[in-house]
Amino acid sequence: MPAQSGTKGPGAKDPSAFRTIGEVSAELGVAQHILRYWESRFPQLKPLQRAGNRRYYRPEDVELVRRIHSLLSHQGYTVRGVQQLLKDKAPLPEPTEPDEDLVSALKRVRADLVDAIGGD
Template sequence: MQASNPEIGTGPLPPIPAKRYFTIGEVSELCGVKPHVLRYWEQEFTQLKPVKRRGNRRYYQHHEVLLIRRIRELLYQEGFTISGARNRLGESAIQEQESKVEADQYRAIVAEVRAEVQALLEDLRG
């Protein structure tokens, strides 16, 4: 189910420049979302925490711009509710953490096997 919102463009989003911080206006343009919506999403999605400096101005980092694009996709293109999108993002974070743990376990196994093979090679040579 696709939500229809006249404020949202259907074209591709512009590439994200290689910068450390982005203002709310820049993020609004990069993500196709109005600034007031970004401020609302900050309240709804705890993962979204822009740095606030100088007169409470918001500065978003690259990973937050990617997160906003993902939230936008879930809400506007995939038809999720705010609650549903929040749950989906939580599931993604859990899966990502599990994948990191699995990768670490596999690295440890590979290191053990490599050490065993090295020991066998040394035994065969010596």
């Protein structure tokens, strides 16, 4: 098959290509078992499963995983909160990067609380 021209580098996948759970895990920095857990908690997330239960994430699955990851990790939602957003079919907030000032402040508050209760 002749090489296709385009802006993709060697080994880069087309944006419309299906991705394995390992590829999605590596891209987002989320463990594979967490992605499988999310599949059990969010019925909207249904990657294709082939022989041997191998998962293939479609582009829309990958986008949903990105949104779920952002809501849980960066925007402070709980699993239940994200479930409610998806159930209500409300438009999901856009993914965001964590605010470093907020992260630092939260770490200081956590450290103060740990000191106050005498934990680790």
